[in-house]
Amino acid sequence: MASDSAREAxxxxxxxxxxxxxxxxxxVYATAVRQHGLESKGDAVLAxxxxxxxxLKYIDAALAFSGRESLLxxxxxxxxxxxxxxxxxxxxxxxxxxxxxxxxxxxxxxxxSAMRIAIGKMLLLFL
Amino acid sequence: MSExxxxxxxxxxxxxxxxxxxxxxxxxxxxxxxxxIRDDRYKNRxxxxxxxxxxxxxxxxxxxxxxxxxxxxxLQKIGTGAQLTPQRKFMMARTDEWLPVLSENFFPMxxxxxxxxxxxxxxxxxxxxxxxxxxxxxxSGEMHGAYQVVSDRIGISGSYxxxxxxxxxxxxxxxxxxxxxxxxxxxxxxxxxGKAFLNKSGxxxxxxxxxxxxxxxxGRRKYxxxxxxxxxxxxxxxxxxxxxxxxxxxxxxxxxEAGRLVHSFSEKDSETEVRVINMQTGxxxxxxxxxxxxxxxxxxxxxxxxxxxxxxxxxxxxLSNYYCYVPCIQPALMGAADEGMxxxxxxxxxxxxxxxxxxxxxxxxxxxxxxxxxxxxxxVPLEFGTAREFLRxxxxxxxxxxxxxxxxxxxxxxxxxKKDAASLTADVLSAxxxxxxxxxxxxxxxxxxxxxxLRKLGCWPVRxxxxxxxxxxxYAGTLPFSWKEKSFSLSPDGKLHGTRxxxxxxxxxxxxxxxxxxxxxxxxxxxxxALRVLKE
Numbered sequence: 001m002a003s004d005s006a007r008e009a010x011x012x013x014x015x016x017x018x019x020x021x022x023x024x025x026x027x028v029y030a031t032a033v034r035q036h037g038l039e040s041k042g043d044a045v046l047a048x049x050x051x052x053x054x055x056l057k058y059i060d061a062a063l064a065f066s067g068r069e070s071l072l073x074x075x076x077x078x079x080x081x082x083x084x085x086x087x088x089x090x091x092x093x094x095x096x097x098x099x100x101x102x103x104x105x106x107x108x109x110x111x112x113s114a115m116r117i118a119i120g121k122m123l124l125l126f127l
Numbered sequence: 128m129s130e131x132x133x134x135x136x137x138x139x140x141x142x143x144x145x146x147x148x149x150x151x152x153x154x155x156x157x158x159x160x161x162x163x164i165r166d167d168r169y170k171n172r173x174x175x176x177x178x179x180x181x182x183x184x185x186x187x188x189x190x191x192x193x194x195x196x197x198x199x200x201x202l203q204k205i206g207t208g209a210q211l212t213p214q215r216k217f218m219m220a221r222t223d224e225w226l227p228v229l230s231e232n233f234f235p236m237x238x239x240x241x242x243x244x245x246x247x248x249x250x251x252x253x254x255x256x257x258x259x260x261x262x263x264x265x266x267s268g269e270m271h272g273a274y275q276v277v278s279d280r281i282g283i284s285g286s287y288x289x290x291x292x293x294x295x296x297x298x299x300x301x302x303x304x305x306x307x308x309x310x311x312x313x314x315x316x317x318x319x320x321g322k323a324f325l326n327k328s329g330x331x332x333x334x335x336x337x338x339x340x341x342x343x344x345x346g347r348r349k350y351x352x353x354x355x356x357x358x359x360x361x362x363x364x365x366x367x368x369x370x371x372x373x374x375x376x377x378x379x380x381x382x383x384e385a386g387r388l389v390h391s392f393s394e395k396d397s398e399t400e401v402r403v404i405n406m407q408t409g410x411x412x413x414x415x416x417x418x419x420x421x422x423x424x425x426x427x428x429x430x431x432x433x434x435x436x437x438x439x440x441x442x443x444x445x446l447s448n449y450y451c452y453v454p455c456i457q458p459a460l461m462g463a464a465d466e467g468m469x470x471x472x473x474x475x476x477x478x479x480x481x482x483x484x485x486x487x488x489x490x491x492x493x494x495x496x497x498x499x500x501x502x503x504x505x506x507v508p509l510e511f512g513t514a515r516e517f518l519r520x521x522x523x524x525x526x527x528x529x530x531x532x533x534x535x536x537x538x539x540x541x542x543x544x545k546k547d548a549a550s551l552t553a554d555v556l557s558a559x560x561x562x563x564x565x566x567x568x569x570x571x572x573x574x575x576x577x578x579x580x581l582r583k584l585g586c587w588p589v590r591x592x593x594x595x596x597x598x599x600x601x602y603a604g605t606l607p608f609s610w611k612e613k614s615f616s617l618s619p620d621g622k623l624h625g626t627r628x629x630x631x632x633x634x635x636x637x638x639x640x641x642x643x644x645x646x647x648x649x650x651x652x653x654x655x656x657a658l659r660v661l662k663e
Contacts, residue, residue: 085191109509
């Protein structure tokens, strides 16, 4: 179980912060998951993204749209919170000073997200 | 036989603390009975840094922001108390066990904490107008004096601006308001530009009066702009009722008993017996007094009164302001750099007053930072990575408008106490809270007006969130004031009809619930009730 959590922490941390989480992040994540009784329990979607970490962004996008209560989303959310409350990663969560580009950036982020939702929906059909 | 106290006060929240201070200062012997749950695990735990420095420097900050047991992870759906941080969670501790509520449409927040719901008070102070006091059943002459007494005790900062009639009224000795942050400055700039239109539409905006010190006073330090308002009271610049109770404990004529849940009372000859459950042992205890002052909070007081008269299944009216909140974006601030100075209390109060019988509505406007991205991200229907990118742009521009609507009684708003052998108190409070079609229409119309006003103020509403009935955490009207001697009502002096010596100092008597922040008026009324207790 501990190694499951460590692997999840590595995948989720890399996905959310763009780098393999270091320090005590994996340990804090594992404790938080345990405290909330969210151990894996053979969840098919979770097992799939652990096998195919590169597809996590598509699956997450699809679940954000219509699967918010899924175990994967809950665990991703826990990692999100752990990273936000960690000094090494907090800059990823504080305001970005980019006044000029903001609207254009938001537009392209939205387009990219819509594409990910479509791909994620298709992937989920095969699970 | 146990000692007979002059006065027993039930509850240590804002009303209990105010009534107790008035009684104790008269020299009477006062006993406060209280559940008194505390959580000192977080006290003085944080270094003397501001929010951003803590985020950037403290390696174990997750213990503070997520909680020592990760109890602060906001995994649940948005509802009453969704904004509570780990440091405030103790406010609701053990209420499921001791204060069960059965309802499909009413989700109140109650507290068994030392200091009660006052631990999470947003500090907004408003004076009721004479019309509002009259409709609520309060004596406006006495209330004006009591407002000043309470203001002098707790310390209020604010401004005599466009909304002074709604906030400070005629209060003297108000401290300067807290400084605005960038969102607040932007908001007031837009208000000045659109003032004529907004005022014509019935909207008036000003600085809220806050029970927050902007100058050192009585050993309390002035507000330090650390942006830790949802987490820490270490500086004691914010008023909390525990400050008053802590000071009272130093007096010889004041005694405080924690771990006591008051069950019921009965009057015997010249004394009142108060039956109490010791929350540690589960045993019943008996305390005696000449006069009993209930200030346990409206719902708990209703339980005590109904039990005392064995009035199970007897319906009582109840009032709770309709409340919704609206996250808004200030486009001018999208993508702005993080500003050092920010705070969690309201930047502005936006009142809607069409000078008619519908009553005044109130929105409090907050900028957003210290509750962190985690409380927003699940509301964004995007994958977490992209949602984070979105929010980094949007958070500097985010304002939250919390809108309260005035509330009147209706046939669908009822409480009853039902027997329940499975409960620790052998009963459960059953509640129904349903709006009539007309009420729903009125609320919808007013909401639309608010959304229009917010746009005029440069705040573009993103969505509207309704956390459910009871989420305003303002409750009243279960035992309405009445000149007539009828059961389950209060005489205008706060005495429970049908009793000789039982007074009620919380909001149970208010037969109308204005939308304005309620706590200041509750405290003023509690002071008045205590004065009448002394006069009798």
